[in-house]
Amino acid sequence: MEAIASSLASGFLLGGIFALTALGLSLVLGVLRLVNLAHGDLLVIGAYAGYFLLTVTGIDPLLGLPLIALALALLAAPLYHFLIRPLMGRGVEAPMMTMFGVSIVLQNLFVVGFSANTRSIETGYSTSSLTVGPATVGWIYVIGFAISVATVVAAHLVVTRTSFGRDLRACAHDSVAAAVIGVNVGRVRMLTFAAGAACTAAGGTLMGLAFSFTPSSGAGFLLNSFAVVVLGGLGSILGTLVAGITIGVLQSLGGVLLGDGYRDLVALVVFLAALIIRPQGLMSMRR
């Protein structure tokens, strides 16, 4: 009983982190119509950044989170400018395949640079746990959940309440019409891509704290994030949060009922089922 309660509580909290890991993918898909196939590898970069920040400089990855996010945003801006922007008028496949190329390059650079070893970030809070009633959960899940939910809600407020958010929604809805009424579409796209990468890096660091990772973890991370995006509904940030938590809980249930080997399979099955049954997502009003 206690094991089940703990597992479900962990899944719930982990789901919050999933929402943050999927946020960047969702924003970029919504605004740029770009399936960022390198998204999983950006998450892995975040995990490595947290790992090396701790082992090399001794700075706690959670304190360094803004730094990691900023660094990835600065890295992503030229990536957009030189690789994605020239392809924007050439359909959805060309930029998607370019990001697949980036994914292959990154994965192999990780192996060459950091070896194929499995890594995990060891901190005080990644091993200690918190007990509430029947449930015992790792502190990292609690902290990660709080950071993730705060970031996702902040992103929601930026998109719905600010003038940049208005421009962003205009680009997502119809980029040509947005350009006609004077929105600087190129700038919005670049900022969205950079901000998305920043959120992704932060989510990646949290994933690195919660799980061990390897240079090839990216594909699994990407699919997990994609499952969240599809279930939550394209363009719905709060939907992403609900979907992330749903998938976190379902994964825990799958782990309890079928065995730990099937945990990762749950997200994939949810994803494929969502495509068949409700492709517009849980929260989305329009198709």
Place this chain on the structure above:
Amino acid sequence: MAATFTEHGRATTRRGLLLTAGGLVVALAACAAAPLYFGDYETQILFRFLVGLVLAEAWNLMAGYTGLVSLGTSSAVGLGGYVLIGLLNHSALPLGLVLVVAAVAGAVLAATAAPGLMRLRGLYFTVGTLALAEALRLVMINAERFGGASGLFLDREPPVQSELLWIATGLLAATWLVLLLADGSRLSVLLRAVRDDEDVAAQLGVRSYRVKLAVFAAASALMAAAGGVQALKLGAIEPYGMFGLRWSIDALSMVIIGGLGQRAGPVVGAAVVVISAELLADYPEAHLALTGVLLIVMMRFAPRGLVGLGADIWARRRLMRGVAS
């Protein structure tokens, strides 16, 4: 939407088709006779090229001719490999029939997955195929009945090198036959109509879902048969390798480098990828990273691949000569 992504050649004339078919038969005969003039090492590389080429041709049929960009090549390859080893170990069926069954299994997999994957266009198909491949890999890792993470062994000696090469050549012949049928018949027009503008095609009475399903099933059948041939060579298979992303990367990069939607694209691309892999055999990561860089460069500067690039240079030189004379 996809029209800007690729330009596929004009409809084929009957004479052109006969010439192409003749050339392909000569090429196949040269491959089949290779053990006569090649050593073991070269034969092995030729085998790798043939299997890669079958995957690339099938991938090109989907992406280049119909606009279905798949990252799930490995799901069909892996399934074909497991079906082949399973049937050879537990039945008395002859090898040829076993390969046919593996191909049918690939087609059935595609037909089963299609309603979900093709529900939404483009974007979701690509990621959906990737999810399918990963899901199958996870299932096989956990399925003790099918050997779990350690996989299956063929309980007899695999065929000798030259026999393997003949089998691979036969598979390539079947692949080219499928492509000639798709290219020389009414189907080729349907394919391009669906790729270039699905809505208009549908209004003109093309049943776009059926066309896409047929292509997806045919390509998956070829890929599954290729997986079967690969498993036959290996003699031992495990889920990480047979369902690995590597197959998807190979097929995709061969076609993009050679020329998406170009008839000669897969041949050129497969040669480039197999030879560069061999040259960098001691540095597999460097080879993959290089493949990734090539993908990025081709998408940006040569969306019709090396074949398109060559055609452009050829046309320009003829034009210059015409001006000079």
